Amino acid sequence: MLAFDNSYARLPERFYTRMDPARVAAPKLLRLNVPFARKLGLDPDWLASSDGVAMLAGSAMPEGAAALALVYAGHQFGHFSPQLGDGRALLVGEFEAPDGQRYDLHLKGSGRTPYSRGGDGRAAVGPVLREYVVSEAMAALGIPTSRTLAAVATGERVFRERILPGAVLARVAKSHIRVGTFEYFAARGDGEAVKALADYAIRRHDPAAARAAQPYRAFLDGVVARTAALIARWMAVGFIHGVMNTDNMSVAGETIDYGPCAFMDDYHPGTVFSSIDHQGRYAYANQPRIAHWNMARLAQALAPLLGEDEDAAVASAQAAIDAFAGLFEDAYLAHMRAKIGLETAMPDDALLIEGLLAAMAGQKADFTLTFRQLAQHLGEGPMPDGLDAWGGEWRKRIAAEGRNPADISAGMDAVNPLYIPRNHLVEEALTAAEINGDLEPLDALLRVVTAPFAPQAHAARYAAPPLPHEIVEATFCGT
Numbered sequence: 248m249l250a251f252d253n254s255y256a257r258l259p260e261r262f263y264t265r266m267d268p269a270r271v272a273a274p275k276l277l278r279l280n281v282p283f284a285r286k287l288g289l290d291p292d293w294l295a296s297s298d299g300v301a302m303l304a305g306s307a308m309p310e311g312a313a314a315l316a317l318v319y320a321g322h323q324f325g326h327f328s329p330q331l332g333d334g335r336a337l338l339v340g341e342f343e344a345p346d347g348q349r350y351d352l353h354l355k356g357s358g359r360t361p362y363s364r365g366g367d368g369r370a371a372v373g374p375v376l377r378e379y380v381v382s383e384a385m386a387a388l389g390i391p392t393s394r395t396l397a398a399v400a401t402g403e404r405v406f407r408e409r410i411l412p413g414a415v416l417a418r419v420a421k422s423h424i425r426v427g428t429f430e431y432f433a434a435r436g437d438g439e440a441v442k443a444l445a446d447y448a449i450r451r452h453d454p455a456a457a458r459a460a461q462p463y464r465a466f467l468d469g470v471v472a473r474t475a476a477l478i479a480r481w482m483a484v485g486f487i488h489g490v491m492n493t494d495n496m497s498v499a500g501e502t503i504d505y506g507p508c509a510f511m512d513d514y515h516p517g518t519v520f521s522s523i524d525h526q527g528r529y530a531y532a533n534q535p536r537i538a539h540w541n542m543a544r545l546a547q548a549l550a551p552l553l554g555e556d557e558d559a560a561v562a563s564a565q566a567a568i569d570a571f572a573g574l575f576e577d578a579y580l581a582h583m584r585a586k587i588g589l590e591t592a593m594p595d596d597a598l599l600i601e602g603l604l605a606a607m608a609g610q611k612a613d614f615t616l617t618f619r620q621l622a623q624h625l626g627e628g629p630m631p632d633g634l635d636a637w638g639g640e641w642r643k644r645i646a647a648e649g650r651n652p653a654d655i656s657a658g659m660d661a662v663n664p665l666y667i668p669r670n671h672l673v674e675e676a677l678t679a680a681e682i683n684g685d686l687e688p689l690d691a692l693l694r695v696v697t698a699p700f701a702p703q704a705h706a707a708r709y710a711a712p713p714l715p716h717e718i719v720e721a722t723f724c725g726t
């Protein structure tokens with residue numbers, strides 16, 4: 248059994264709505280993430296039992312759990328929505344894992360809440376399994392993320408463009424406090440709530456900030472640093488979140504709220520997959536700028552806590568936000584250097600990396616495979632297509648480090664994945680699950696993307712880019 252606590256429920260009542268679980272018609276476990284359950288100190292057998300599945304489906308709450316729908320606001324595509332919230336999700340409770348970390352268990356697709364607006368509170372099996380496979384791939388890549396504990400079929404139908412089978416995703420994250428949670432209270436002029444939320448977030452996510460000379464500024468600095476580090480990691484693997492609204496940005500610096508997310512196949516900085524992102528606001532190359540903008544929204548919400556008077560507060564907020572670009576650039580360069588086999592830092596490295604990306608864009612080179620190929624082209628001989636001129640510079644730079652080529656290529660292969668959840672493979676797996684109830688393709692895909700660096704037997708098709716007729720141009724939120 249799980250020992251739940253819910254510290255969020257001890258915050259003032261205007262932070263959430265307590266929810267009775269909605270009864271789900273016929274919950275059936277689709278997949279339980281057994282290794283992850285074990286890592287969390289949860290008993291997989293109990294989770295797979297009828298009591299466990301009832302909890303994972305949101306039908307029954309275990310002891311100590313006080314299911315809550317959290318309220319928040321958010322800038323959606325740049326426009327402020329003063330009230331959003333868990334419209335189809337519930338925070339079941341918090342528990343402590345054997346590593347001492349406190350986690351939230353959160354259910355998505357568990358039914359309507361006071362924040363559902365026009366929505367039905369449900370999730371369809373396709374988007375639930377997309378989040379499962381992509382979040383687990385992200386975790387295997389070492390990228391901070393919410394993780395998936397289980398996917399449960401509800402036995403209910405969900406009405407979208409088509410009628411789809413319903414599902415609930417049980418996910419685990421360090422936090423469900425978003426930039427938008429702060430914005431919600433700030434926009435209402437509820438300074439007391441902003442302070443209570445910041446104190447709570449500091450206690451739970453940034454205990455060191457409590458001991459700083461200016462705890463709220465230290466907290467803001469921490470969020471800025473974590474977010475810059477996170478986006479640098481996204482960029483280094485070609486991940487596109489798709490809906491970087493401020494309500495989808497965790498203050499714990501984890502990737503959360505997977506919607507129409509995807510990994511890029513051929514490199515193009517303007518790549519967008521989300522069917523709702525008509526302006527390309529959340530295109531691949533815009534992600535750092537958008538994250539920076541989102542941090543400015545957080546700083547604005549926290550500003551009253553940042554100084555004695557308004558001028559001091561604004562100056563402090565500005566200084567915190569201004570750190571973003573440098574933090575991002577340093578982290579990004581560190582990842583990109585490692586990706587091309589460099590251990591030391593030289594002043595022209597940024598130019599070298601830009602040169603590679605420009606050549607890749609011109610060549611429509613596959614983002615993931617190009618870095619794997621480079622590891623095999625350290626020495627003499629022709630470079631991959633279109634990279635000859637760049638390759639000359641790169642080899643000189645590599646040679647200047649004087650390291651053993653076998654070590655260099657092994658180091659590159661340890662940071663450059665061979666397997667990512669490519670969009671066409673994800674679609675194939677989701678379609679099989681949705682239409683035929685066949686989870687084999689999903690299992691096969693999970694097997695490769697959860698061990699993404701070393702070649703696996705019989706897995707060549709999972710490493711290959713899509714053939715022209717397989718390319719998936721658009722992804723859908725499914726909301």
Ligand code: AMP
Nearest residue numbers: 331332333334335363366367368369726
């Ligand atoms: P998202 O962009 O998916 O993070 O969702 C934005 C907002 O819409 C959040 O407040 C969600 O809770 C809400 N929402 C999304 N889908 C649904 C749904 N099917 N029913 C109710 N609310 C939803």
Ligand code: MG
Nearest residue numbers: 494495503504
């Ligand atoms: Mg969201």
